Structures are given as structure tokens and as C-alpha cells.
Amino acid sequence: RRAELRPPLVSPAMERRDERGWVEVISGPMFSGKSEELIRRITRYQIARIPTQTFKPMIDDRYATDEVVSHSQLSTAAQNATDSDELLRLVEDRTVVVGIDEGQFFDEGLIDVVEALARSGKKVIIAGLDLDFLRRPFEPIPTLMTRAEYVTKTLAVCHRCGGAGMYTQRVIQSDELVVLGATAAYEARCRHCYDPTESHQERLEIDEDE
Numbered sequence: 131r132r133a134e135l136r137p138p139l140v141s142p143a144m145e146r147r148d149e150r151g152w153v154e155v156i157s158g159p160m161f162s163g164k165s166e167e168l169i170r171r172i173t174r175y176q177i178a179r180i181p182t183q184t185f186k187p188m189i190d191d192r193y194a195t196d197e198v199v200s201h202s203q204l205s206t207a208a209q210n211a212t213d214s215d216e217l218l219r220l221v222e223d224r225t226v227v228v229g230i231d232e233g234q235f236f237d238e239g240l241i242d243v244v245e246a247l248a249r250s251g252k253k254v255i256i257a258g259l260d261l262d263f264l265r266r267p268f269e270p271i272p273t274l275m276t277r278a279e280y281v282t283k284t285l286a287v288c289h290r291c292g293g294a295g296m297y298t299q300r301v302i303q304s305d306e307l308v309v310l311g312a313t314a315a316y317e318a319r320c321r322h323c324y325d326p327t328e329s330h331q332e333r334l335e336i337d338e339d340e
Contacts (some may be wrong), residue, residue: 158284184229233258286318
């Protein structure tokens, strides 16, 4: 007797999309591929035709105003938001996956916004610096890491020795916490090559009459 071919058993839960929300954080120093990894994850959902929205802070216009662009020139469409409140207002009901790049440039209200989005069933993926150039916690990323189901810690390649670059080294003199649009202002450094005094170099006195 020939065996009957039956369709595979599929549970009701497998027939619909997962409605549970969660939080993913991608953190690390500059040049470690955070934005590239965010773009990769968002693109995977887009290929599966799952509705996504990606956001970036208004102040970040280094490569484009309407895209998230990695240092390797990968990109995905993005909307600008001036703060966490505006970001929340821009999220559409149909959106399943929310991407957020350069999360450290948003206010600390982003923590509550991300948690609210996850509770509503959305999957939220945030990329950002967890430490500033002086190795201090760069909120809100460190707190978001403690609230996330999934945390990816990325490493760069040390510009000095080729080791594991875990810190962002500022190589120009500035008292500002953020210096945007100046890739040459920063390098990735390992713990052995990082020098907290390097960004506070003494100015050379030049006699303009000579």
C-alpha cells in the first residue's frame, strides 16, 4: 500500500508573524561596523517584505539626510527625528521593525520610547556608541543594553597596532563632546594604544610675523 502524502503539521503560532516585541542593541566604538550591521539586519526584514522604518538623529547629516550610510557606503532609507518624542510620533502602526542609528545622539527619553515600542509588539534595533572618546558611558546606549534581549558588542581594528579596537580615540583638540562630520578626527584604538591625553594636545605658538 502506497503511503499517503500528508501536509506537514503546522501550529497556529507558525502561521502568523511573531507578535512579541524585543530590543536589540549593537554597540561599540567608531569604525566597528555598527551602522553596517544595523543596515544588514533591516535589509533582511525588507527582503522578507516585513514593514520597517529606520530613524537617525537630525544632527547626523554626514553622508546623507534621508539615509543611514555606513563608512563602507552601505545604506538604507531613513527618517530624521529631532528627539525621542518625535521618533515615537513618526512610527507607523503597520511597522513591525524599527531601526535606530546613532542612538547616543538621542535624549535619554529614548529608553522609555524603545521600551514602549517593544511592549507594543515591535522589534527595535538600535546602533550606537556605548562610550565617548574619554571612555565614559555614552547614554542612553549603556542603559538600553541592560534593557535589551540581544546585545552585540562590535570591535574595530586599532589604527595603531591592528589589535582589538574597543575605544574611540579623538586625535584633534576640541572640548566638545561630539565632533560630527570629521572622520579624520577619530581613530579606533585598543586598550594598549588608547591615550586619554592625546586629544588635549598643546597648541603650537606660531609667530605670524616670521
